Amino acid sequence: MKRNALAMSLAKAMFCLTVLPASLVATAQEQSPDGAAAAEPKQLETIVVQGEITYRNRTDDIAPVLAYDLEYFQRFEPNTVGDMLKRVPGVTFVGSDIMEFDGAMMRGMAAGYTQVLINGKKVPGAGDDRSFWVDRIPAEMVDHIEILRSNSANRSGDAIAGTINIVLRDAYVFDGSYLRIGVNRWDDGEINPTFGAVTSGAALGGRFLAGINVQDRYRAKTKRSDRFTDPSMAERVSWEDQEEVKDGRDYSGNVSYTADIGDTSRFSLDAFYVKTDRDVTEVSHEVEYDDEDVIESRVPGLNPIDQKNWGVGAEYRFDMAGGTTELDLDYARFEDDSAESEEKHEYVNGEWDASEAEAQAVRADDAETSFKLAHKRPVGNAELELGVDYRRKKRDIAYTNFVWEAENEGDAVVYELDGTIESLIEETRVDPYVMLSGRGGKFSWEAGLRYEMTQSDIRYGEDGEVDGSESKDYNELLPSVHLKWDVSADTRISLSLAKSIKRPNFNELIPAVLDGEFGDNDYIGNPLLEPETANGIDLGFERRLGKHGVVGVNFFYRDVKNLIELANTGEWSEDAQDTYEEDLEEFLEENPGSTADDFEFNPESWLFTSANVGDGKVYGVEFDLSTPLTSFGLPNTGVFLNYSYLDSKVTDFLGERRFNDQAKNVYNVGFIQDLPSVGASFGATYRKQGDAFSRILGEEVTVKYGDDLEVFVEKRFGTTISLRLTAANLLDASKDEFFNKFDNEADQIDRDFDEYELETEEAGPSYQLVMRWAF
Template sequence: MAQELSTEQTELNEVREVVVYATRYRDRTADIAPVLSYDLEYFQKFEPNTVGDMLKRVPGVAFVGSDIAEYDGAQLRGLGGGYTQVLINGKRVPGAGDDRSFWVDRIPAEMVERVEILRSNSANRSGDAVAGAINIILRDSYSFDGTYVRAGLNHWYDGEANPTFGAVTSGDFAGGRILAGVNIQDRYRAKEKRSDRFSDASQEELVSWEDQTEVKDGRDYSANLSYIVDVGDAARLTLDGFFVKTDRDVTEVSFEEELDDGQTIDARVPGLNPIDQKNWGFGGEFEFDMMGGATEISVDHARFQDDSSTTEETHSYISEVSNWDRVWSIDGADWDGSEAEAESVDASDAETGFKLAHKRPLGSDVRMEFGVDYRQKKRDITYTTLEWEAEEEGDPVMYEPDSIITSVIKEKRLDPYMQFSGDAGKLSWELGLRYETTDSDIRYVEDGAVEGAASTDYDKLLPSVHFKWDVSESDRISLSLARSVKRPNFNELIPALLDGEYGDNDYIGNPRLEMETANGVDLGYERRLGRQGVVGVNLFYRRIENLIELTNTGIAGQDALASIGEDELDDEDFAGDFMDDYMDEHPGASKREAQAAADAALRAAVADAGGEFEPDSWLFTSENVGTGKVYGVELDVSTPLSVLGLPNTGVFLNYSWVKSEVTDFLGERRFNDQAKSVYNIGFIHDLPVLDVSFGATYRKQGDAFSRVLAEEVTIRYGDELDLFVEKRFGNNFSVRLSANNLLDASKDEIFHKFDNMDDQIDRDYDEFELESEEAGPYYQIVARWAF
């Protein structure tokens, strides 16, 4: 082990490499499991601001649901963020998403040493990575030496300009090496959105339209620290930490117009969403020789905090006209009303982990690793809602409390594992077994009263096996088989009854959900092209069992109960009064049980009155049902064109095609929000005589479809084109100009909206909407100085 440590010490990057880059390509790793590795230099020519900007050029990474020209929720294999595990320095980190996802645009690119795409599971990693894992490796003091400063300016299509600044320094300190980095960047994005709403998909009758301007204006602050010291001749202590703060205001102004029975209703809808979010974490590892092997002890803690709010006002005016000109105006209109809603979020999500692992050789060709991971998590979120309604035009907004909802989820995990690996000539193999256990406690409180609480536990055995066959010095074949899991989304576990969550249908969480389990296969071929180039193709398949989908409980929804009570019994409050009395008489009952009892009582009362009970809305929940399949092919190429006599020109190409099958309440579909394909193509050309480089990338993401109860959405993103040109001055200074979104790509969404499941089956529309947003091209100039 001491020999390995001293070898790493000699591989420090010189500071001038941060300023004067050679054209870099995808690294070919020595891992037995399938791993793609991309150094910062692979991305840096295009001057990415965040990890999201980096990942949009990596094979198989899609961003469905992100606003145009933003890249936050990364999706491998096109699956939702909850199927993709995001790690920082190999450790799990909490994030904002209810699906346990982490928004990768929170991490600035300048903090990153490299990005790894882990296509299949190994026993020594957490198994909740059905689609794969993205490992973000931050700079450390043994990967960089020196000091540099980065300063730049972003210019947006609407004329706004804002700065960015970063600095990194590394050197000897207290017998070891230390690295410190800071980054401050103004984050700005303005976009225009247009919505046209029709009575149905024929688009023959336009019923309303909306123009919206949205501006996201804020600043991100970040810092990272790494300290590494050798302890004696055969031990090493590593300490690292990071901090990211997002301070942003999202301002929206919408102008809406609706035609209703010969009257035109105009509305001005201003909205404000101040965002204050923090991600931070720290960790320590101690590696030392012990009993003929190497032992690792590591501790880490990471936290996500969110203190944000949203306000939206609606000021309506009405006029007697028979048609409209689709230009918003209130001239000659009468005030119809003003109302407002507000919601604040106070969230804290913390994870603490401990790992003990031991590695040792078993003979000359076999290695063994065994250990245990312990992790505990606490997610505590409080939503406070307020509302206001004006009595007269011009009344000031005075919010009144509406509700306070708190949910707390605690999880404890203890995961032992064992892994063997070895070499048999040109064939390398890895065999592992991981046993994952989870204990969960869930508590839901509304307006100070406990509305639901439950405890559950999971356990799953996760085997994995990997083979790597070096057919020749240039050719490699890999095969991986592994089982992985996906834990339920947080909102699927919380037993909160949400009235009208899906059209007229209600929803309640299910704390008894089991983990989804996936059996996966990856088969890959990779070939070295010359000294630097690589071409690879990978086939993958995942069979997902215990799939979580919406199901109908068979209990009538609250809207239907009220309607039936009014129509058949002339008592709209029958079900509501019954539920309140039931909860009082049964203190331990859940709201689901109360609604089921109200359903049964109303059925009986309607039957006694000689009526007919025909609900048109229902109470839905999440259940483990059936199986799903995901499969596809991934191709990536990165190589200089030396064979064509162009050694200073590098080309990059990656393409991923995915397909899936899921059965939901209406039949077969793809996984929700799965882009059918994503590809990137680009080049970089160096002119060494002039110390100049330039290049371009083109990206296209396929359509994605989502179907939930009462709504179906198709999302389509436009083509993206980015360019850069760089001029170097000596070995220590460079200036780079980059231009992004030059094709002014749009995000287009098609919404099919219904009131309930029966209407969705019959295609009886509540509304059909076309929505499109654009953010325009933007430019960045950045200077780097090393000293």
């Protein structure tokens, strides 16, 4: 009961404010219900045929926010939100395959530290780390993208690295219709179509928008792995060549309806749907050298993916009690019905030796229901906002494993069931908040408190039997303060102080033993993990350059507490236990009269878990420039530049290192040259991401990505048609990984290598021709 006391008190206080007598209702002003002046809808034909170069928006938010309209990215014809985000400051992608951008990492921190919202609302995703794969949302659904560098009290605090808010096109903002028809050509000659359509206008007493998008998604890449005894590379023990093809189709759509009710109220309804249907096929040729034997293996693999993301939300805003009350109800769902299989056919010195296979089917259902009640009203020269967010999450997932082993060469693959691991995670959150903000003269400020109360229940089992359940409750008070000083009409300085949170990954909570999850080491989750928290500082400077340009620099620091990392339980793995029992039996047979106490055994594998291991620090600087070169007499030339220096410190069992997978830096530079006299334009963008390093028990990995160059050429026909040719990955960038592998912690400390591996993958350039027609 105590854990809900603050929430109930705040909810009651807000309820009293909203039901004050009608005589307290202020005279309605001629403005939109959200307090902004009414504006005419933007014509969609201006999205299709851009008469001017679009630059980064300069927002009026008190909190540090960067905003980018779709038009900022559109001339390079991005297919997904991931393609868009690779051009904004401080966003890296480590772990993504070459030419793919799925798990966005702000400040270089792992994707789970970045909160991804759609229309300001949380949505479930595929990642066990609670991340949302941004390449699932097509660019054509997007109105603009907001980069929220620090969190405020009226948003969920799951944003240690920051928040990416993907704002979909809204019926109230747009008017008109257009078609997008295109074709992609990949480096191996594959050609795929893409299609999109959007329409918006007055309907049903309000405004309505609908959009659909169908695009074939294709990637073909080659990968080479060479494995050695140690980093000297004096002795190669094996190598592997692999070809992989990802071939599928994404279907997506979104609708939006908005209607004004009376003079001061507005009702909105929006929904989106994304379906990913894809097959990933790969074939590997492996060669291993074992003394005088040469072991060759053919390893085919198949990964059919069937995933769906969808959500629906309703919002009602109305003026009463001298302010504005907001009611939000949202439901979002992620469904996964995918599988993965791999066969291995092994030949020793040219003769068949063995064939085996493994397969896994995944069934996942992740649903979130949320309700928000908030009220804003003036208090003197300030504005008070009171609210409470309720959220219930239910994640039901099952992994079913299958195995097969041949008796003779050429036997058909017939899988046998090898067990099922199931888990059900339910989280209930009640998050009351209060926020006060003020604007006056050159200074604006915002201060708030958010109290997040989480109740987590976990049930897990194997093979249809429930093995156990755990519960964990935790509460966090998250204060935030934002200050903005308008030094002049063109220059501003901002300071933000905020506390944020990262909840444990789902797979870290489930106490089921996974055999060989980390090399030969087993893993078991820890349902009693505490969430990570961080006290953060952002200090920014921004200056307007002429009419359209803007330059900014931002310093950030995060002091992370209760860092969750891999730890050794000190218990042997199941494989080590089996080896011990076999070796002990042999020892006792060879040494009559001996006991188990006389037997010495050094296990080479252990049982790992996740634990709160200590603290860490993340810091860096972000610079961005977006401006026309008007002062140089080149008003039709736009330049774009951003650079982020990223660093961190954490201490593990080997000493000090950076946060795992944090790139050292990332930068992007580009230009657009408009030719108004001929209705054409062209441009290029170049991106480079620094090296990233990760270290866990038993393995250390360095990841390097090559340079990424994109260009476009555009021709406009009147005010309704444009034709764009774009080319991506023109420098044929590679992804290179360097693996240091060890049998156990002791060997890792002593640098006694089990294996050293170099792995590189390439995909080649791609080309896209797109026509847009507004009508």
